[in-house]
Amino acid sequence: MTTERAVEDLSLEELEADGDLAADYIEGLLDIADLDGDIDIEVANGRVYVSVTGGDEELDRLATADAVQALQDLARLAVQARAGRFSRLIVDIGGSRDARANELTRMVDAAVAQIAAGRSEVELEPMSSYERKLVHDEVAERGYHSESRGEGRDRRLVISKR
Template identity: 60%
Template sequence: MTESPVSDDRTPATVAQLEEEGDIAADYIEGLLDIADIEGDLELDVRQGRAYVSVESDDATLRVLSDPDTVQALQELTRLAVQSKTGRFSRVILDVGGSRDARQVELTALVDRAIARLDEGASQASLPSMSSYERKLVHDIVADRGLVSESYGEGADRHTVIRRA
C-alpha cells in the first residue's frame, strides 16, 4: 500500500513543495536544537513522495532525542510547523540519530514474530497500533515476505493485520 503526499486540495505535492517542506522542517528542528543547546548536522532529502529530515551528531545528548516516542512527538510538532507555514498537510519524516533505521529493525522483528504465529496455524496476526509511516513500512516488509497486510481501525487505534495470500 503506497500512500502519496497530498496538499489540502488532495493533489500530490510537487518536488518543489516537498523541498520547501524539508527546508521549513530543518529550520524548525535547528531552532529546537539551538534552544536545547544540542549540536547536530541536518540532512534533507526527498524520496518516495516525502520530505525527509535527518539529524546526526556526535553529541551524546542527541541520544535522548532519538527515543522512538520522542522522535514521533518531534515529527508531529515539525509537521504542524510546516503546515502552519505552507497551509498544506505535511507528511515530513524526521530521523534523529538513526532512530528510523532502528525502528525498521524493530518492525522487521515484529513482523517476523507475527509470521511465526501464522506458521503455527493462526489465520491472521494483528500488530499493535502504530503511525501511518510505520504501517507503511510494515506493509512493505510483509509484501517482501509474500504475505498480505491490511490496516484496520481509526486514529490512534489503527493497526495492521497480516495473513497469507
C-alpha cells in the same frame, strides 16, 4: 482536489522547500535546547526526510519513538503554518527510524513464522501510520495480507495469509 491528493502532487521544489522549513524549525528547537546536531534533508518517493545527527549524548536520548514522533508532528505543523499545506515529511533523530524499521521487520518475521505454524492471523502492536505503511509493504512483499484495525493511537496491523 483533496488535501491528500495535493500532497502527492507536490513538485520537487515544493518538497525541498518543505524540507528547508522543517530544518529551520528543528534547528531553532535545537538552539533553544542548546543541543548540537547536523540536519540532512533528502527527498525520496514523494516525501521529505529530515535527519538530525550528531555526537551530542543529549540528542541521542531524544531518539525515542515518542520523542521523534512528537518532533515530526511539530515540524509538520510548522511547515503547514508557513507553506499553507499539509506535509508528509519524516523526521529521524540519530538513526532511530532505521532502528525501528529493523524492529518492525523482526515483528513481521515473527508473525509470518506464527502463521506458517498454523495461526490464521497475528495482530501487531499499535503503531504510527508511517510504521504501518512500512509493515504493509514488507508483508505484501512476502506474499501475505495485512489490514489496519482500530482507531487513533490503538490502530494496529493484522497479518494473515492471502
